[in-house]
Amino acid sequence: MKLSVLGPEGTFADAAAKAYLKTQPYTNVIFDYHPTFDQVYQAVTGENIGLLPLENQLDGYVSATLQRLQIADVTEIGEMTIPVNFGLVANADSLTHIKRLYVQFKTEGQCQKLLSRMPGIQIITTSSNMISLEKFLRGEKGDAAIIPQSQMADQSAPFMLENVADQDDNSTRFIIFKAKPAKLDDLSRLTLTTNHFKAPLFIRPSSNDKPGTLYDILGYFAKADLNLITLMSLPTKTQLGEYSFYIEVSGTRDQQEVIFATLRDMASKYNVHLLGFYAD
Ligand SMILES: O=C(O)C(=O)C[C@]1(C(=O)O)C=C[C@@H](O)C=C1
Numbered sequence: 459m460k461l462s463v464l465g466p467e468g469t470f471a472d473a474a475a476k477a478y479l480k481t482q483p484y485t486n487v488i489f490d491y492h493p494t495f496d497q498v499y500q501a502v503t504g505e506n507i508g509l510l511p512l513e514n515q516l517d518g519y520v521s522a523t524l525q526r527l528q529i530a531d532v533t534e535i536g537e538m539t540i541p542v543n544f545g546l547v548a549n550a551d552s553l554t555h556i557k558r559l560y561v562q563f564k565t566e567g568q569c570q571k572l573l574s575r576m577p578g579i580q581i582i583t584t585s586s587n588m589i590s591l592e593k594f595l596r597g598e599k600g601d602a603a604i605i606p607q608s609q610m611a612d613q614s615a616p617f618m619l620e621n622v623a624d625q626d627d628n629s630t631r632f633i634i635f636k637a638k639p640a641k642l643d644d645l646s647r648l649t650l651t652t653n654h655f656k657a658p659l660f661i662r663p664s665s666n667d668k669p670g671t672l673y674d675i676l677g678y679f680a681k682a683d684l685n686l687i688t689l690m691s692l693p694t695k696t697q698l699g700e701y702s703f704y705i706e707v708s709g710t711r712d713q714q715e716v717i718f719a720t721l722r723d724m725a726s727k728y729n730v731h732l733l734g735f736y737a738d
Pocket residue numbers: 464468469470471472511514520542562564565585586587588606630
């Protein structure tokens with residue numbers, strides 16, 4: 459089986475994939491690294507699986523992943539949360555002599571305190587923390603990169619700062635998915651391996667321009683006593699002001715029947731795009 463993740467080896471996605479595999483019975487897994495989230499998504503076919511970051515404790519949801527999930531025909535089969543911290547490597551004698559900084563786009567929002575100490579610097583955004591490191595290693599004097607803290611021990615740059623995330627307590631949640639579309643009927647028959655589940659989904663009203671639409675959507679879950687852990691609105695991109703809602707429902711095994719009955723009920727009125735139903 460192939461597991462597609464953001465590469466090269468050493469990204470947090472790679473670490474999350476390895477942590478996930480420790481909890482699973484898969485054998486002979488081949489790691490398949492790609493430089494962007496979109497290429498990771500495109501690479502997952504058949505029975506193979508992929509992993510993408512969904513949410514960071516400091517910087518919130520990963521918009522690129524949500525935008526992709528909104529239109530994706532995938533089944534999420536699980537998730538993995540890992541601690542995240544960063545280090546700074548620089549080819550300079552001090553912070554003030556750094557001219558150019560390589561930083562992954564989601565990492566930037568997690569290292570704001572460090573960045574505020576480097577005014578006037580040229581920031582080059584990358585798609586992966588290990589690409590930031592690669593670019594730094596091939597770079598010139600005055601260059602710096604923010605890289606995973608786990609890579610710091612292997613580096614010997616002239617100037618290095620450890621643990622540069624805005625706070626030490628920081629984590630990112632990743633989702634693991636297959637390429638086949640999540641089907642309500644198939645997933646309703648799934649046997650959970652733990653007592654808890656999560657069900658991520660998008661709900662798209664035919665129009666947002668009506669009083670009480672969100673209230674009505676939330677009412678279905680409230681009436682069924684189903685707990686929502688996420689509610690986000692995302693532009694559908696069809697028209698300015700048209701949004702869909704990304705929702706994560708969590709519950710216990712004894713609520714399996716009620717969640718599927720609720721989703722079927724909602725599907726007669728709204729566009730319900732289920733993304734998965736998995737043990738948590
Ligand atoms: O570049 C990496 O190391 C990644 O795995 C990506 C990613 C992300 O986009 O959220 C993962 C964890 C951190 O939040 C920062 C970057």
